Amino acid sequence: MSFNKHSQIIIISVLLTTLMACSEPPEQAKAAQAQRPLTQIDVAQVVSKPVQSWFTYTTRLEAPQQVALKPRVSGVVNTIDFVEGQQVKQGDLLFSLDPRPFEAQVASLRAQVASAVAExxxxKSEAARAARLRKRDAISSEEAESRTTAAKKAQAQISALNAQLQAAQLDLEFTKITAPIDGVISRAEITKGNTVNANQSTLTNIVSDQKMYAYFDIDERTWNSHFEQAKASDNLPVVMQLLGSDEFAHQGHVDFIDNQINTSTGTLRVRATFLDNSKLRSGAFARIRLASQEAQQQVLIPERAIGTDLKNRFVLIVDDKNTLQYRPITVGDRYGEFRVITKGLTASDIIAVNGPAKVGPGMPIEPRTTQLNADAIGFTLGAPLNQTLLTAK
Structure with a gap:
């Protein structure tokens, strides 16, 4: 019996030792967990900037006036009186044709007019004499009427010859070919000594340069969503970038909106006018930016900070206890790597910059403060193009 009691004491001691040993690891685990460092997460305050929605279209510039200069009469080119590629003014002499055939025609018609006047x-004298004789019954009425008719025919002949003379004088004037508009002239397509045909031969081209037009087409959905209330008289501002330039350096305004949607393309034709004539050339490729509203202060965050679940887009914000919290958001337009947040965030909120990839709501963190740099992003209409353009919502 003493042996059994001794064995029971040993067994009880072992069990107590085992229980004590098993009870120690959880406490040690808690202590280890308390000493484990928190996860470091990049956090930053959201960006708040004036933001403007705009749309970009491509086009080619057009001069308001373009003239393919052609002669009004046929003849031989006598002189070329302009410097190719230079500015010309309306009325400047550009070409002259050999005038001698036209001068001879004018002289001939003047002689015919003089002869007709004499006739x-x-x-007229014979008709007057016939009228006097008729009063004395010294001539028949038929003869008197015949002389009166002859005088009227002679008068009509003078009118016809004067009209021919006027046309010949115009032809003579047309041998001096002048600039019909102000603008920049191209090269001479036909050189001295060549024969040109009236209204067929192209002598040169002139384009006006006081202003330039840029026509572009806005799709029906965009127009109805953003520009439905716009009128040409509103002079909506636009900016333009030329090919090879990094900036939208040219400013203009919309001065024409077509009166109907093109049913074939579902677009509306719009025209912008630019008055800066120092660098603009007709036919140049250009990008046009058109804003739909005035700039408004908006909250922006990096695209990578946004998470998506089954219901919402969301971000993780940092509360005053350095714990991540779930916050549903509504997103707007994208500008480069940044996205406008139209609902869910305020300008004072601090977010997890890299999103919910490795962290989740309710998780305590060690915040590593960073700063969001949006200086290289253009958020308004006149911003440079050294950044990614706006994309639709």
Whole structure:
């Protein structure tokens, strides 16, 4: 019996030792967990900037006036009186044709007019004499009427010859070919000594340069969503970038909106006008930015900070206890790597910059403060193009 009691004491001692040994690891685990460092997470305050929604279109510039200069009469080119590629003014002499055939025609018609005037004077005198003789019944009424008719025909002949003379004088004037508009002239397509045909041969081209037009097409959905209330008289501002330039350096305004949607393309034709004529050339490729509203202060965050679940887009914000919290958001337009947040965040909120990839709501963290740099992003209409353009919502 003493042996059994001794064995029971040993067994009880072992069990107590085992229980004590098993009870120690959880406490040690808690202590280890308390001493374990928190996860470091990059956090930053959201960006708040004036933001403007705009749309970008491509086009080619057009001069308001373009002239393919053609002669009004046929003849031989006598002189070329301009410097190719230079400015010309309306009325400047550009070409002259050999005038001698036209001068001869004018001289011939002047002689014919003089002869017709003499004939008319004689017929008029005979008609007057016939009228006097008729009063004395010294001539028949038929003869008197015949002389009166002859005088009227002679007068009509003078009118016809004067019209021909006027046309010949115009042809003579047309041998001096002048600039019909102000602008920049191209090269001479036909050189001295060549024969040109009236209204067929192209002598050169002139384009006006006081202003330039840029036509572009806005799709029906965008127009109805953003520009439905716009009128040409509103002079909506636009900016333009030329090919090879990094900036939208040219400012203009919309001065024409077409009166109907093109049913074939579902677009509306719009025209912007630019008055800066120092660097603009007709036919140049250009990008046009058109804003739909005035700039408004908006909250922006990096695209990578946004998470998506089955219901919402969300971000993780940092509370005053350095714990991550779930916050549903509504997103707007994207500008480069940044996205406008239209609902869910305020300008004072601090977010997990890299999103919910390795962390989740309710998780305590060690915040590693960073700063969001949006200086290289253009958020308004006149911003440079050294950044990614706006994309639709």
């Amino acid at each position: 008319y004077q004689q017929a």
